[in-house]
Each structure stands twice: as structure tokens, then as C-alpha cells.
Amino acid sequence: MSAPAGALQQRRNMAAADPEHYWRERGQVLDWIEPYTVVKDTSFDADDFHIRWFADGKLNVSANCLDRHLATRGDQVAIIWEGDEPGETERVTYRDLHARVCKFANVLKSEGVAKGDRVTLYLPMIVEAAVAMLACARIGAVHSVVFGGFSPDSLAGRIEDCGSTFVITADEGCRGGKRIPLKANVDAALEKCSGVARVVVVRRTGGAVTMTPGRDIWYDAAMAEASPDCPPEPMDAEDPLFILYTSGSTGKPKGVVHTSGGYLVWTAVTFREVFDYRDGDLFWCTADVGWVTGHSYVVYGPLANGATTVMFDGVPNYPDHSRLWETIDRLGVTIFYTAPTAIRALMREGDAWVARSSRASLRLLGSVGEPINPEAWRWYHEVVGDKRCPIVDTWWQTETGGIMIAPSPHITQPKPGSATKPLPGVQPELVDAEGIVLDGATEGNLVIADSWPGQMRTVWGDHERFFQTYFSTYPGKYFTGDGARRDDDGDYWITGRVDDVINVSGHRMGTAEVESALVGHPRVAEAAVVGMPHDVKGQGIYAYVTLNADDSGDDATREELRAWVRREIGPIATPDALQFAPALPKTRSGKIMRRILRKIAEGDTGNLGDISTLADPSVVELLVRERIG
Numbered sequence: 001m002s003a004p005a006g007a008l009q010q011r012r013n014m015a016a017a018d019p020e021h022y023w024r025e026r027g028q029v030l031d032w033i034e035p036y037t038v039v040k041d042t043s044f045d046a047d048d049f050h051i052r053w054f055a056d057g058k059l060n061v062s063a064n065c066l067d068r069h070l071a072t073r074g075d076q077v078a079i080i081w082e083g084d085e086p087g088e089t090e091r092v093t094y095r096d097l098h099a100r101v102c103k104f105a106n107v108l109k110s111e112g113v114a115k116g117d118r119v120t121l122y123l124p125m126i127v128e129a130a131v132a133m134l135a136c137a138r139i140g141a142v143h144s145v146v147f148g149g150f151s152p153d154s155l156a157g158r159i160e161d162c163g164s165t166f167v168i169t170a171d172e173g174c175r176g177g178k179r180i181p182l183k184a185n186v187d188a189a190l191e192k193c194s195g196v197a198r199v200v201v202v203r204r205t206g207g208a209v210t211m212t213p214g215r216d217i218w219y220d221a222a223m224a225e226a227s228p229d230c231p232p233e234p235m236d237a238e239d240p241l242f243i244l245y246t247s248g249s250t251g252k253p254k255g256v257v258h259t260s261g262g263y264l265v266w267t268a269v270t271f272r273e274v275f276d277y278r279d280g281d282l283f284w285c286t287a288d289v290g291w292v293t294g295h296s297y298v299v300y301g302p303l304a305n306g307a308t309t310v311m312f313d314g315v316p317n318y319p320d321h322s323r324l325w326e327t328i329d330r331l332g333v334t335i336f337y338t339a340p341t342a343i344r345a346l347m348r349e350g351d352a353w354v355a356r357s358s359r360a361s362l363r364l365l366g367s368v369g370e371p372i373n374p375e376a377w378r379w380y381h382e383v384v385g386d387k388r389c390p391i392v393d394t395w396w397q398t399e400t401g402g403i404m405i406a407p408s409p410h411i412t413q414p415k416p417g418s419a420t421k422p423l424p425g426v427q428p429e430l431v432d433a434e435g436i437v438l439d440g441a442t443e444g445n446l447v448i449a450d451s452w453p454g455q456m457r458t459v460w461g462d463h464e465r466f467f468q469t470y471f472s473t474y475p476g477k478y479f480t481g482d483g484a485r486r487d488d489d490g491d492y493w494i495t496g497r498v499d500d501v502i503n504v505s506g507h508r509m510g511t512a513e514v515e516s517a518l519v520g521h522p523r524v525a526e527a528a529v530v531g532m533p534h535d536v537k538g539q540g541i542y543a544y545v546t547l548n549a550d551d552s553g554d555d556a557t558r559e560e561l562r563a564w565v566r567r568e569i570g571p572i573a574t575p576d577a578l579q580f581a582p583a584l585p586k587t588r589s590g591k592i593m594r595r596i597l598r599k600i601a602e603g604d605t606g607n608l609g610d611i612s613t614l615a616d617p618s619v620v621e622l623l624v625r626e627r628i629g
């Protein structure tokens with residue numbers, strides 16, 4: 001084991017032996033307005049369920065990401081923005097960013113936003129997204145970022161669920177040379193929900209939009225009048241910092257709530273630890289701020305560390321397949337963090353697109369969002385990283401706030417496809433279906449046995465759902481929803497979701513959400529949705545649809561239904577395969593047998609298992625015969 005890896009193991013041991021002491025020290029990575037005296041105050045048990053970290057400390061997240069860097073790195077670039085068109089860039093120093101955040105915080109205040117109010121952001125990947133997040137943090141408002149690819153309906157649902165009174169958007173977004181009508185989507189969303197008093201509109205493209213008098217204001221006009229002086233609001237460590245909606249196996253998306261203190265400690269520590277960030281590095285995480293990866297490793301983790309972070313408003317294949325590599329060269333990126341789906345998509349296009357660039361600046365590569373298959377891992381390592389750059393395959397979730405399981409950045413003996421070992425302070429276990437803890441090399445359901453600071457604290461507005469979803473399956477433990485294998489070295493290999501969540505291109509989609517969109521169509525009587533293997537996306541969406549009696553679908557119907565889901569939820573929810581099913585395989589009690597539907601979608605039709613408990617076994621034969629793919 002190399003020396004740094006040995007040091008990491010030592011920290012793991014220390015954290016396990018005395019978490020209180022370990023985290024008391026690690027909490028010092030932040031500046032506290034009032035120091036904490038208590039550190040860990042948590043219990044996963046039903047009769048005493050609570051999770052609190054650093055609870056009597058006070059801090060401000062934006063002051064930790066900005067003010068404290070001004071004396072030493074005010075002129076250092078905090079954010080390099082790279083637009084949809086190559087070379088369309090902006091460099092924002094810590095001093096500039098601080099001034100912009102203070103001004104926008106004053107805009108929010110003058111418009112009546114107060115501590116604890118919810119503010120919805122529906123923005124492209126522009127600097128103003130980070131400004132708005134940090135401005136909320138500065139005054140203690142709770143931001144809820146909604147990915148710009150979600151539909152007006154999805155946006156409305158998220159605005160309504162958290163009772164947001166304020167929306168920040170842009171005229172339009174740009175993605176791969178196409179315009180996305182963000183403001184028009186907000187207008188449509190606000191017709192479906194009430195309570196929003198103000199919409200602030202950032203001018204991104206200059207495209208025409210309709211401004212509703214008395215409700216909508218322009219960002220630049222408001223900023224022109226605002227003072228750059230805004231003292232940070234002292235917040236309790238446990239005060240919410242943000243809400244981020246994510247899909248689960250049942251019901252509508254959950255508002256995952258993260259706190260000010262624990263979340264920022266976790267993202268600050270994991271950023272430095274996993275990416276081995278050093279002064280002078282240029283860090284590029286390609287995620288959108290609409291997802292947790294963008295929150296934790298485009299904005300909060302890097303800025304809390306005084307790092308320089310890249311915000312990318314484009315896509316990997318525009319204007320051509322060398323975009324990422326060309327950008328790495330042009331900007332001098334040293335640490336690059338992306339998702340396997342992007343790697344697979346680019347791998348398919350051939351090595352020549354990569355070979356055009358030097359990538360000489362790179363020293364570390366990261367992967368996140370889904371299992372990385374060994375073939376993609378090797379291509380990333382050999383072709384992109386020229387066999388020089390270690391790869392950190394990071395496993396974590398929206399709920400965990402930051403990275404939980406990842407290799408040391410100093411790996412000497414890589415294991416393609418394994419996220420390897422937990423970070424210090426993380427206690428993964430594998431359990432069987434009954435919750436019995438499995439030892440040694442084995443496979444099971446992945447749980448985390450004890451709390452860590454970056455853990456989500458509740459589901460917005462539904463604390464009971466929080467407990468039920470994560471702590472009731474295996475009492476006393478946090479259930480991740482993932483399966484995993486542990487090898488002889490104690491390294492973890494995540495095998496994927498064991499619940500009804502599909503991981504499409506590293507993004508979570510609940511099968512229930514897609515089903516509910518499908519049955520919302522007047523011609524659909526019933527629908528069942530499962531995941532299927534997909535070469536590029538990792539998993540694709542396979543939908544079985546039963547149309548109303550006497551309605552037989554054709555290709556046009558199929559397209560109509562795919563477009564419908566796209567419109568209802570957003571492009572990421574579009575079914576990849578849609579099969580008409582005169583009936584669905586159900587037990588005699590009427591429960592859909594998803595196991596069978598999954599197997600058919602996977603093409604594993606030779607081994608469907610026991611179908612004798614079905615009400616009508618002949619249904620299966622028909623579905624197999626008409627399988628798509």
C-alpha cells in the first residue's frame with residue numbers, strides 16, 4: 001500500500017474508533033460564527049430517531065465559500081464559465097463573485113425574501129446559477145434548483161411541494177446549439193400552481209419572452225440598483241441550505257433536505273480528500289447544478305475549498321465529439337469528473353476525437369452516477385488519461401450529500417468497476433433480505449450503519465416518509481436502495497438499484513412517475529415501466545402499455561405516447577422501448593409481476609422462473625413474442 005493510501009486507512013480507523021473526535025476536528029475546515037460544542041447527535045432507531053451534527057454551531061455557507069477567501073485569494077478565479085459555443089467563456093474571481101452574490105442577496109431581500117423562504121431556481125449552467133444559490137445561502141433562504149430539462153408540469157409540482165414564492169430563471173438556455181424556452185416553461189408552470197409572487201429573469205440569449213407586469217423582473221435591472229454590501233446571516237448548523245427533488249420507487253419525487261453545517265463540512269472534506277485538490281488545480285465537474293453532483297462538486301465543495309471550478313453550459317458532443325477534450329486543453333483542466341454515460345457515448349465515436357487533443361494538463365479522472373463498466377473504465381484510463389491518471393469511481397447519492405465510497409486518489413493498483421472503500425467516517429454494510437449483516441466477501445443490499453455529517457435530514461414536508469423510505473426496511477440502518485458485492489480485499493462493487501428506480505444516464509427516474517404520466521394519456525388504460533440494459537445510458541426505460549379496449553396502437557401511437565411522457569416529465573423520462581400489451585402479467589390478487597416484465601425487457605426470456613401463480617400465464621407468451629429489441 002502506498003504511503004498516502006496508508007494514511008487514508010489510518011484516518012478510516014481513527015474515524016471508526018472515535019467519530020466524535022474525528023468530526024470535531026474535521027468540522028474545523030469551515031469558519032464558524034459561533035463554534036460548535038456538540039458534534040454528533042444521531043440515532044437511526046425508531047423510538048429515538050434524530051440526526052443532528054454540530055447542532056449548536058452557527059455559520060454562513062456563502063461566507064465560507066466566499067468571504068473567507070477574499071484576503072488570500074480575492075483575485076484568484078473562482079469560476080470559469082464555458083458556454084455552449086467553444087471559447088464563449090467568462091472568468092469570475094472570488095472578489096467578483098462575492099460582490100455579485102452580495103448584490104443579488106440584497107435584491108432577494110428587497111423583494112421580500114426572508115430567512116427560511118423557499119426560492120426555486122430554473123436556470124441554465126450560467127454563473128448566475130451559482131450566484132443565486134450562494135445569495136440564498138447568504139440570507140438563509142432555502143434554494144430548490146430544478147433541472148432545466150424538466151417540463152413545466154414537473155417544475156410546477158416542485159414549486160408547489162415546497163411552497164416556493166420566488167422563481168429565478170433565464171430567458172432561454174442553450175444546449176448543443178438549440179434554445180430551451182426556460183421563461184416560457186416557467187410561465188406555463190405558474191398557470192398550474194399558485195403562490196409565486198416574483199420571477200427574476202436572467203438575460204442569457206436575448207430571445208423574446210413575455211414579462212408579466214407586477215410579477216416578472218429582469219435580473220440585470222435589479223442588480224444595477226443593488227448594494228454590494230450584505231452581511232451574511234448567521235445560520236444554525238441544522239438550518240436547511242437547500243431542497244433537491246429526486247425520484248424514488250414510489251410516489252412523486254421527494255424533496256431531499258440538506259443542512260448548512262453538516263452538508264458543507266461533508267462536501268468540503270470529500271472534495272479535498274477524493275480529488276486530492278491542491279492550489280493551482282483546475283477542477284471540472286461536467287454535471288448540471290440541477291443535480292446533486294452539480295450542487296456538491298461544481299459549487300459548494302470547490303468553493304468552500306477556495307478552488308477554481310469550471311461551469312459548463314454545453315454538451316459533450318457539440319459542436320463535435322472532441323468538445324470535452326478540446327476544452328480541457330484550452331482551459332488547462334487538471335481534475336476531470338464526469339459520468340460513465342458520457343464516457344460510453346464518446347467511446348463509441350472512436351479514439352480519433354480524443355487523440356486530437358493533448359490532455360497533458362490532466363492528472364486525475366473521476367466517475368459518478370452509475371456503475372462504470374470495465375470497458376468504459378479502460379477507455380477512460382488508457383485513451384483519455386493516457387494511462388497516467390488515476391480514476392476515482394465515486395459512489396454516492398442525492399441523499400448522502402457527497403461522496404461515500406471511492407478509491408484513494410493515489411491508487412497504485414486500480415480495480416476497474418469498483419468504488420473500493422468507504423471514506424473515513426462512512427460505515428457501509430451488506431445485509432440480506434432479512435437484514436442480517438453479511439461478513440467477508442459476499443453480495444447483498446447496501447446499508448450505512450451510522451450517520452455522517454452530509455446525510456439528508458428529512459423529506460421536505462414529510463418526515464414520516466423520510467423515516468419509512470430509508471430507515472424502516474432494515475431497522476437502525478440507512479438503506480441506500482443499491483445492491484453491492486464485497487470482494488476478498490473488502491472492496492465494494494456497486495451492482496445497481498434493487499428497488500423500482502431506473503438509473504438513466506446517471507439520473508434517477510422512478511418507474512411510478514413514468515407510469516403515472518402514461519396513464520394520464522386518454523388512450524392508456526394501464527402501464528408498467530421497468531429498466532432495460534442500454535449501451536450508452538446504462539439503463540433505458542422500457543414501458544408496457546395497455547390501451548383502452550378496442551384501441552390497437554401502431555407506430556404513430558407509440559411516438560405519440562413517447563412525446564407525451566417527454567412533455568409531462570421531461571426528455572430524460574422518454575421511454576426507449578414501448579410495447580403494447582393487451583394485458584399485464586398479474587398475480588391472482590392483481591399485483592403486477594415486475595420480475596417477469598424486467599426479464600422480458602432484458603431479453604432474458606429463457607428463464608422467466610415460476611409463472612404458475614399468474615392469473616393468466618398465457619399473457620407472458622404474448623409479451624415475449626412481441627418484445628421490442
Ligand code: PRX
Nearest residue numbers: 368369370371393394395396397398494508
Ligand atoms: O444506484 C446508485 C447510482 O446512482 C444512485 C444515486 O443517484 P442520484 O441520487 O441521482 O445521485 C447521482 C450522483 C451522486 C445510486 O443509488 N450511483 C451513483 N454513483 C455510482 C452509482 N452506481 C455505481 N457506481 C457509482 N460510482
